[in-house]
Amino acid sequence: MFISVLDLFKIGIGPSSSHTTGPMVAAHDFVERLKAQAFEGPALAGASIRCTLKGSLSFTGKGHATDRAVALGLHGHLPASLVDTDVSELVARLWRSDRVELGRDQFVQFRPAEDIVFDTGAPLPEHPNGMVFELLGPEGECLFSETYFSIGGGFINTLAEIDQLQAPLKFAPTDASTYPFDSASALLQLADTHGLSIARMKWVNELEHLDEPALIEGLDRIWLAMKTCIERGLAAEGTLPGGLEIHRRAKGLYDGIRHKPETATINDWLCAYAMAVNEENAAGHMVVTAPTNGAAGVIPAVLYYFVTHEDGTQDQVRDFLLTASAIGGLIKMRSSISGAEVGCQGEVGSAAAMAAAGLCEVRGGTARQVENAAEIALEHHLGMTCDPVKGLVQVPCIERNGFGAIKAYSAASLAQRGDGQHFMPLDNCIEAMRQTGQEMSHKFKETSLGGLAVSITEC
Numbered sequence: 001m002f003i004s005v006l007d008l009f010k011i012g013i014g015p016s017s018s019h020t021t022g023p024m025v026a027a028h029d030f031v032e033r034l035k036a037q038a039f040e041g042p043a044l045a046g047a048s049i050r051c052t053l054k055g056s057l058s059f060t061g062k063g064h065a066t067d068r069a070v071a072l073g074l075h076g077h078l079p080a081s082l083v084d085t086d087v088s089e090l091v092a093r094l095w096r097s098d099r100v101e102l103g104r105d106q107f108v109q110f111r112p113a114e115d116i117v118f119d120t121g122a123p124l125p126e127h128p129n130g131m132v133f134e135l136l137g138p139e140g141e142c143l144f145s146e147t148y149f150s151i152g153g154g155f156i157n158t159l160a161e162i163d164q165l166q167a168p169l170k171f172a173p174t175d176a177s178t179y180p181f182d183s184a185s186a187l188l189q190l191a192d193t194h195g196l197s198i199a200r201m202k203w204v205n206e207l208e209h210l211d212e213p214a215l216i217e218g219l220d221r222i223w224l225a226m227k228t229c230i231e232r233g234l235a236a237e238g239t240l241p242g243g244l245e246i247h248r249r250a251k252g253l254y255d256g257i258r259h260k261p262e263t264a265t266i267n268d269w270l271c272a273y274a275m276a277v278n279e280e281n282a283a284g285h286m287v288v289t290a291p292t293n294g295a296a297g298v299i300p301a302v303l304y305y306f307v308t309h310e311d312g313t314q315d316q317v318r319d320f321l322l323t324a325s326a327i328g329g330l331i332k333m334r335s336s337i338s339g340a341e342v343g344c345q346g347e348v349g350s351a352a353a354m355a356a357a358g359l360c361e362v363r364g365g366t367a368r369q370v371e372n373a374a375e376i377a378l379e380h381h382l383g384m385t386c387d388p389v390k391g392l393v394q395v396p397c398i399e400r401n402g403f404g405a406i407k408a409y410s411a412a413s414l415a416q417r418g419d420g421q422h423f424m425p426l427d428n429c430i431e432a433m434r435q436t437g438q439e440m441s442h443k444f445k446e447t448s449l450g451g452l453a454v455s456i457t458e459c
Contacts, residue, residue, distance in 0.1 A: 002177045002205060003332065005325035006218040010154050010289040011225045012079025013087060014281035015393040017293040018129055018338055018446075019057060019064030020079075022150025027051065027073025029156070030133040030146055035102050037144060046138030048109035049074060049100060051116050054130035055123030056340035057150065059447040062118070063242060063391025065284065070131075071112040074100050079154070083225075083286040108135065126162045127151060128340040128445065152338030152346070153291045177205040184330055184371050184426040191367035198357070198367050199319035202326045219318045225288050226277075226300035232285070233276025240282045242392040250276035269309065270409060271402030274301035278398040291328045291337045291350055294386075294393050297401035298351035299324055302359055302408050312362060320358035327357040327374045327426075334427070335434035339386035340446040342437025344397075348404040349381030349433065353426075355408035360415050368420025375426040377411035382429070383436055385444035387451030396452055 012021050030049075039047075051070050053061050061067060071094045072082070082090075099107040109115075124130035127149040135144040147159040179194070179201040181187040190201060206215050234254045240246045254272040257264035274297035281287045281296050290299040303320055306312040312320075328337070331350045336342045356377035360370045381404070389395040443450030 002180075002209070003325070003329040004206060004209060005202070005322055006210075006215075006222070008153065008289075008291055008325045008328050008332075009222045009321065010080070011083060011222065011286065012154065012289060012293075013082050014284045014287050014293050014296075016064040016066075017154040017289045017291075018150045018152050018340060019061060019066045020069045021154035021289060021293065022129065022148075022152075022156050023053075023057065023066050023131060024069040024073040024077065024079055025154065026131060026148035026150065026156050027070045027133065028076065028078055029073075029148070031074055031076065031100065031102065033146060034108075034135060034144060039102075039106070039143075041106060043143070044102070044106055044108055046109075047143060048136050049115060050134045050136055052119050052132045052134075053117065054119055054121075054132070055128035056446045057129050057131055058118040058120045059449065060388065060391030063388065063448070064393065067112060067116045067118075070116055071095070071110075074110060076101075087284055124149070126159070127157075128442070129338065150338075152336055152341065153332065154289050177208055179205055181326075182330075182333065184327075184374075184430075187326065187330075188367055188371055197319075197323075197361065198326050198370055199322045199361050202322040203318075206322070216318070219321055220314070222288055222321060223303070223314075223317050225286065226290070227304060229280050229285075229287050229296075230273050230276050230300055230304050233278075233280040234272065236276075236279065236283075240279065240394055241284070242282070242390065242394065244390055244392060244394055246282075246394050246398075248279045250279050266305070266409060267406050269305055270301050270405040271399075273304050274298060274401040274405040275398050277301065278393070278401045282392065282394045282398065291332065291354065292339070292347045294339060294344070294397050295347040295351035295401060295404065297398075298348060298404040298408060299355045299358070301401070301405040302355040305405075305409070306359060306362065316362040320362045323361040323370060324354035324358035328354045330426075331378075331430055331433075334430045336437060342433060343384055343440050343445050344386040344400065345378075345381045345384040345433050346437060347386065348400050349378050349384060351401075352381060352404040352408040352411070353378035355405065356411035356415070359409065359412035363412065363416060365412070365416050366420050369415045369418065371426050372418065372420055372422045373412045373415035375422065375424060375429045376414055377408050378426070378429050378433065379424065380407055380411075382433055383440075385440065385451050386446040387444055387453040388446070388448055389453050389456055391448045391453075
């Protein structure tokens with residue numbers, strides 16, 4: 001199994017990887033497919049595009065800006081290109097537009113307010129995050145269509161891809177790597193056999209697919225984006241968009257502990273850093289999908305604490321990210337990182353496991369201690385639901401990232417106090433998360449139909 005660290009960590013915008021990033025990428029892909037069809041001008045006369053959002057995308061798409069993402073993608077935008085853009089102003093302009101350009105003076109009608117349909121009926125059977133894009137003729141007949149699924153972390157599959165017998169993930173074959181692994185147990189066997197750390201094996205595997213300067217540049221770019229996001233969040237004030245009137249708290253928390261550091265605990269610092277990221281995410285600003293946007297604060301918070309308070313080096317930052325991505329790739333392949341599939345255990349739980357592994361690695365932990373750290377962190381998120389109030393990635397998501405970072409830090413410390421031998425293997429814990437997600441009611445999987453999402457009485 002191989003998934004690149006540069007694919008698992010993606011720089012983009014908030015508020016959601018599965019509900020914003022994925023739909024934007026899908027919409028962009030659909031337009032590119034339309035262009036490849038080379039429709040003649042007359043064939044497009046009176047034609048229009050319709051996007052139908054299904055399942056979780058239909059229930060929480062408004063709060064997660066899915067409609068905005070679809071419009072942006074159809075107009076040629078991708079998440080990474082929008083990090084320094086006033087997205088709200090751009091979206092306002094797109095909402096006044098009534099067409100999409102296909103090139104060569106070809107246009108089709110598209111009015112976002114009317115042509116994006118939130119279908120809260122039965123979800124598509126393949127995945128809870130489905131969307132159907134159609135090119136319709138003047139009489140409503142379908143001229144071309146494609147179905148997409150946003151499977152978590154900004155990854156998408158088409159209907160043809162997700163129906164393949166293989167796992168519906170775009171991984172390179174296992175044998176494409178020098179140190180191939182498709183389970184944590186295989187990873188540990190490789191570490192024992194070759195006497196190498198997880199970070200080193202992941203580094204070598206990455207170099208099978210890109211050269212060393214590109215890998216270093218990519219890792220450093222990811223860390224710079226994470227660091228920038230934290231520091232922007234720690235400096236920002238005001239109220240988050242969406243209607244809940246949630247005030248940003250990271251700056252106040254940070255200012256308080258910075259001016260009286262003798263009163264601060266590790267928990268205070270971690271919460272300030274994690275909440276800074278997720279407040280930026282909730283505002284629709286730049287974040288790094290790590291492994292999702294809803295859980296984007298956990299890994300940066302732990303890594304920023306290690307660099308700032310424990311004098312971590314740039315080489316250690318790279319090892320942290322490589323190790324975290326090895327664990328994240330396993331979770332994604334063997335279970336899911338999608339809140340719509342398995343609840344928040346797959347988002348914040350996965351992020352905590354990745355952060356714990358990364359921290360244990362750069363503190364000198366053995367491969368078995370690293371695996372133990374990931375298992376401890378994931379185990380203590382099992383069963384966590386995804387029930388965002390009003391479909392917004394704010395309550396309980398922002399605070400939850402702070403507590404995910406705390407659990408990750410504690411898990412790494414606890415694992416390093418032992419010798420790596422422990423009762424529950426990480427593979428078994430990942431399988432428990434998958435089974436728990438399967439049995440969890442759809443009300444608690446990013447639909448805002450249960451839990452905290454329905455516990456607020458509006459006056």
